[in-house]
Amino acid sequence: MMYLDEQLRLKVGLAEMLKGGVVMDVTNAEQASIAEKAGATAVMALERVPADIRKEGGVARMAPINKIREIMAEVSIPVMAKARIGHFMEARVLEALKVDYIDESEVLTPADEEHHIDKRKFKTPFVCGARNLGEALRRIAEGAAMIRTKGEAGSGNIVEAVRNMRTIVKEMKQLTVLGEEELVAESKKLQAPLELVQWVAKNGKLPVPNFSAGGIATPADAALVMQLGAEAVFVGSGIFKSQDPETRARAIVKATTYYNDPQKLLEASEELGIGMPGIDVAKLPEAELLQTRGW
C-alpha cells in the first residue's frame, strides 16, 4: 500500500491495536491506574485536562516529565503525550522519553503558526487532529499515523466532533465518485497531495486509522461517533471532570465496544451519575475555540 514503508507500517500497526477502544486523558499515576482498570486501551498524559486549560488559561505546554514518567511506570498499556503544534523539540523530548504515541495537539498553545511538525522524521508515531478531509490529508502527508477529529476539547459537547466526523466521511464519499481529472482540481481545493487524494478516492477511507475526540462525555456520545465512522475514541475531560470517573470510564469502554447494541448501551448508561458540566460551543467567542488552531 502506498505510504506504507516499514516505519509507517509499525506506526499504523499500533493504531490498529487501539481500534474499538478508548484512550483516556490522565494527569497523574492515580488517574492512569483508574483508566487502565476501567479498560482503557491507552492513556494520554497531560498537565491539565482541556476543561481546566480552558478555565485557567495561560500557555498550555507538554506535561512535566516527572508526571509522564510516573504514568509510564504505573500502567502496562501504551502511554501517549501531547506536544504543541509545530514544537518539534517537545516531540524530540517525548521520543527520548519513549512515550508510545505523540499527539501534536491543538489543545496545547501552538508553538508555530505556520508549520506543523515534520512527523516523518520521527520513529515515534503521531496522532493529529482534523476538522475536515483536507486537514486530515495534510497531516498524513506530514507523517501522522492516526487522525482524530478535533471536536471542541474540554467542552463536554459532542456537536463539533459530530460535525468533524460527518464532514470527513462525506468528503471521502464525494471523492469516490469523481473522475481522475476532477481529483486534480479537488487536490488543490483540499490543499492536499494528489496521491493521497487519489488513494482516498479509490478506497473510500483514510490511509491511516480515523478516531474521534473532543467533547465525548457519555457512553452514548462514544457510541454516536463510532456509528458515524470513528474507529476508536479519545475521552479527555469527560471522565475525570465527572462525578463518577471509575463508573463512567468503564461505561464508555463498554459503549465503544457495543456501539451497535442499544441494550448493552442501556446497561452501560444505567449506573451513571452526573456528567461534566458542558459548554454551548456556539456561544464561545472565536478566540476561545481550540479547534481553529492548526493549519
Add this chain to the structure above:
Amino acid sequence: MRIGVLALQGDFEAHRKAVGRAGGEARQVRTQAELDQADALIIPGGESTTMLKLLRAEGLYEKLAEFGRRKPLFGTCAGAILLAREVASPAQESLSLVDLEVERNAYGRQIDSRIVRLEPEAGSGLDGPVEAVFIRAPVIRAVGPGVRVLIRYQGDPVLVEQDRHLVATFHPELTEDARVHRIFLDKVAKAA
C-alpha cells in the same frame, strides 16, 4: 466452517480480511450468542488488559475457556497473552489453554517495535521466510512439552502450536502473506 474473530477491541478487522485472503470467511464475535455460532475463534492483537476486563464484564471469560477445550483458537499478540498458562510483567490472569509462559511488552515500548523476516523451523510446513510484525510484543519465555515451535526469533518461540490451537506473538494479519492464517484454517478443517 464458521470462524469467529473476537471483536471486543483491537485489530479484529485486519484478521477478518486475513482469513479472507487465506480462503475462508470470518465473523465478528462480541457476545455469548455469537460465540455459540462459531466453530473456531481468533483472538486478535490489541490490549490484553482491555479484552480481559470486557470478557469478565460480559460473562465471556468462562465461556471462552470452555470453548477452547473443544474448539480451535488462534491468538496473536494480546491473543497469545490471553491464551497462555502464565503471564508476567505484570502478572495477570489468563485462560491457560496453551502451555506457555509469556512476558508482556518484553521488547520494550513502541519505539522498539519492529518488522523482521524469519526463517521457519524445519518441518514447520512453512516454505520460505515469514515477515513478522512485532508491536509492543510479548516474548514466550517457556513452552510446555505439548507445544511445537514453528518459528523462532532471537531464540524465542514466536509462532507455536499445541494440538488444535495456534499462537503468534507477532501479527501475520498485518501482512499480505496468508500462510499463517492458512495453517489455522487447516486446523479448523481437521477439528471439524
